[in-house]
Amino acid sequence: MKARLTIDEYTSGILTGDRIVLGKAISLIESNLSTDEQQAIQLVERIIDKTGNSIRIGITGVPGVGKSTFIETFGKFVTGQGKKIAVLTVDPSSQLTKGSILGDKTRMDELSKNNRAFIRPTASGNVLGGVANKTREAILLCEAAGFDVIVVETVGVGQSEVAVKNMVDFFLLLMLAGAGDELQGIKKGIMEMADSVVISKADGDNMKHATEAQAEYQQALHLVPSSISGWSPKVLTCSSLTNTGIQEIWKMILKFKDHATKSGFFEQNRMQQNIAWFQEHFNHLLKNDFRRFPSIQAEFINLEKKIADQKISVQAAANELLSSYHRAIKNS
Numbered sequence: 001m002k003a004r005l006t007i008d009e010y011t012s013g014i015l016t017g018d019r020i021v022l023g024k025a026i027s028l029i030e031s032n033l034s035t036d037e038q039q040a041i042q043l044v045e046r047i048i049d050k051t052g053n054s055i056r057i058g059i060t061g062v063p064g065v066g067k068s069t070f071i072e073t074f075g076k077f078v079t080g081q082g083k084k085i086a087v088l089t090v091d092p093s094s095q096l097t098k099g100s101i102l103g104d105k106t107r108m109d110e111l112s113k114n115n116r117a118f119i120r121p122t123a124s125g126n127v128l129g130g131v132a133n134k135t136r137e138a139i140l141l142c143e144a145a146g147f148d149v150i151v152v153e154t155v156g157v158g159q160s161e162v163a164v165k166n167m168v169d170f171f172l173l174l175m176l177a178g179a180g181d182e183l184q185g186i187k188k189g190i191m192e193m194a195d196s197v198v199i200s201k202a203d204g205d206n207m208k209h210a211t212e213a214q215a216e217y218q219q220a221l222h223l224v225p226s227s228i229s230g231w232s233p234k235v236l237t238c239s240s241l242t243n244t245g246i247q248e249i250w251k252m253i254l255k256f257k258d259h260a261t262k263s264g265f266f267e268q269n270r271m272q273q274n275i276a277w278f279q280e281h282f283n284h285l286l287k288n289d290f291r292r293f294p295s296i297q298a299e300f301i302n303l304e305k306k307i308a309d310q311k312i313s314v315q316a317a318a319n320e321l322l323s324s325y326h327r328a329i330k331n332s
Helices: 007-015 019-030 034-050 067-080 135-144 160-165 188-193 204-221 246-263 265-291 294-308 314-331
Strands: 055-061 085-091 117-123 149-153 170-175 196-199 234-237
Touching (some): 007 019, 007 034, 019 034, 019 117, 019 135, 055 067, 055 246, 067 085, 067 149, 067 246, 085 135, 117 135, 135 149, 160 188, 170 188, 170 246, 196 204, 196 246, 204 234, 234 246, 246 265, 294 314
Parallel strands (some): 085 117, 170 196, 196 234
16 A cells, blocks of 8 residues: 555545554654645545444543553453444643553554454654644544544643543543552542542452542542533542453443433534634644744744843733734735
8 A cells, every 4th residue: 555645545444443554544644744734634524424422431540550451451442342442541741752651552452453443552742732733633534434432541640631521422431459548649620520439450459448548539529519411420449450440431431321321411412522622723724824924923022032031021021922923914
């Protein structure tokens, strides 16, 4: 297969579920080349009416909680139910190469060989929140390729949870038991975002600790304000090694989707996410347009220096820069 495909080849390949073409298409949308960006826009337009027919699941948790092991076990169970699953993992990036460090296909070896699964590790680069810049587009491409379940795994640090929450339907927080105070270091905001907390590694000698942690987290969730979805977050336990609890987690996710669909929240939430995405992307385009004027960039640096030297107020500097930008556009 040749390296560069036509828009028709990309479209037909995706719509027939060709995983190789899907991988190439995601590389296309991740590209910063202007020609690729234009083709990527055309591609998304071509497949947009074939998207939306999945359940999008965000999975996060502190490093060491076993996210990849859980996702592989969960993915094998879901594919065993006749579903197709796409896993989009966002890895920490090398600050030198901007490449993916962890290599998720090696961490999910069995799932990567499953013909009903697709795994795409993506470096987070310098994107705020650690979420790949084009993850939303990748979700749409996977849906158009016929995947029923889309999993987005976060880096598990910083603001990545907030970013992923705004692009998925169900947000799952994986936690460990038996590591001291169960609630220590858990940000209230993350607990408020979670549609479920799952205590992982609930096997062997850790079973007792997992059960205790389950009760503690369930109690903590009673203190969290009610979700606008009307869903009461559940706390479950599981073991990826013994496959216990996996079926219950899948049933819970299906129950959430049924609840959210009947209440109208499912569709409303996706609509609001799309509007937020539109606003975010438009701001991105504005910043890019701003950067195309060298004179404005020079003035930006000059105004920063004046602010640092307290020679101009922040408000006055911002207004001055905006006026210069308007003049640059008019004269371009």
